[in-house]
Amino acid sequence: MKAGFVNIFGRPNAGKSTLLNALIGEKLAIVSPKVQTTRHRIKAIMTEDDYQIIFSDTPGIIEPKYKLHEKMMQAVKGALEDADVALLIADVNEDPALSHAIFSALRLRVPAIVVLNKTDKTNVARVKEITEFYTQQSYCRSVVAISAAKGFDANAFLAPILELLPEGDPFYTEDDISDLPTRFFVSEMIREKVYELFSDELPYHTAVLIREFKEKQTLVKIVADIIVHRETQKAIIIGDKGSMIKKLGTEARKDIEAFIQQKVFLELFVKVKPKWRENDLQLKEYGY
Structure with missing residues (x-):
């Protein structure tokens, strides 16, 4: 049995909540084209016969302007502390230097997979170029390119995550889909x-x-x-x-x-x- 925490980090509006909902098959995180929609850390629990993955959607990483923002960034900090694997999600259409600055500043102590999202809005050459950029970064274990909104092969997506997860007993019962009421x-x-x-x-x-x-x-x-x-x-x-x-x-x-x-x-x-x-x-x- 493999069990662990896979926490999702990225800039506002990169598609973290859309990815979480697509993986779980339930709308747990609210979604909006507006930035900073997610304010809490939302855990979503995926349990199968041989693994349990606790995914965490986190607020988009920003420079706090008031106390609400500070609380949001505390949720990100908490997710950094208990992650077994980090999913670093980036909009493939944006300048990669923007997300790279954030991913570098996280100073991750766990293996990270870079998820290039919104591939439906670009071309193969662009995906290849951005993949090469992230592959060269020290925090990146591998790169996956998807469109969270249009759908993707969940089994193929989970395979590199499961390789990195530790062995252990489940943290939650198989009926739980979140730790929130x-x-x-x-x-x-x-x-x-x-x-x-x-x-x-x-x-x-x-x-x-x-x-x-x-x-x-x-x-x-x-x-x-x-x-x-x-x-x-x-x-x-x-x-x-x-x-x-x-x-x-x-x-x-x-x-x-x-x-x-x-x-x-x-x-x-x-x-x-x-x-x-x-x-x-x-x-x-x-x-x-």
């Missing part, structure tokens, strides 16, 4: 809709707090607060005569019902908490 994923599904429905800076000023999660006989009742910085942001999320909050709630409810396989009654409130991203107590309350 259902409430966490529900809050993330609501937050994802904020990213989908609203533009500019508003999603980055938003957090979601699940205040009630009650399983009743026929449905699950969920009450959640959407936290914003300013009254103007609250007005935008509510929309004209409540149109936007209604749309957000309807779309989030569909995703939550699909995820928990139960009917859901979802009630959303919008609350203004100025500068919550800088407030330690509020960050803790919102799960950071």
Whole structure:
């Protein structure tokens, strides 16, 4: 039996969450074209007869500008400390020097596989050129080129990872797919809709707090607060005569019902908490 932690690192929007979801076959990490969508370290557990891999999606590596960013980078640091194998994911279409600077700064003590993502948006010559670049780097054990969004051969992808994993007993039961509670994923599904429905800076000023999660006989009742910085942001999320909050709630409810396989009654409130991203107590309350 092989068992270990395979942690995914990279720049914002390289495709870490898309890769995690594709490997597990479940939507555990929310996905958005906007950068810095992932704020937590999300563990996804893959268990087969002869191995257990605990994949970790981590926030995109950035220079922290406020305390929320600092919490996000602490999640990256924690993932560095317990990794058995690192997956260094890079957008094959970007200048490789950008990701190389980050990968070098990680000072990895474990073997690393560089994953070149978004191959569907380039040509074979470009993939070959970038593969050669990373092959020459001291932190790189091997290079794999994929399109996480379009699909790839999971068995071929896992083969070099399994070679590097240590032998050992499983860390989790075979039924576990994550170490995080259902409430966490529900809050993330609501937050994802904020990213989908609203533009500019508003999603980055938003957090979601699940205040009630009650399983009743026929449905699950969920009450959640959407936290914003300013009254103007609250007005935008509510929309004209409540149109936007209604749309957000309807779309989030569909995703939550699909995820928990139960009917859901979802009630959303919008609350203004100025500068919550800088407030330690509020960050803790919102799960950071």
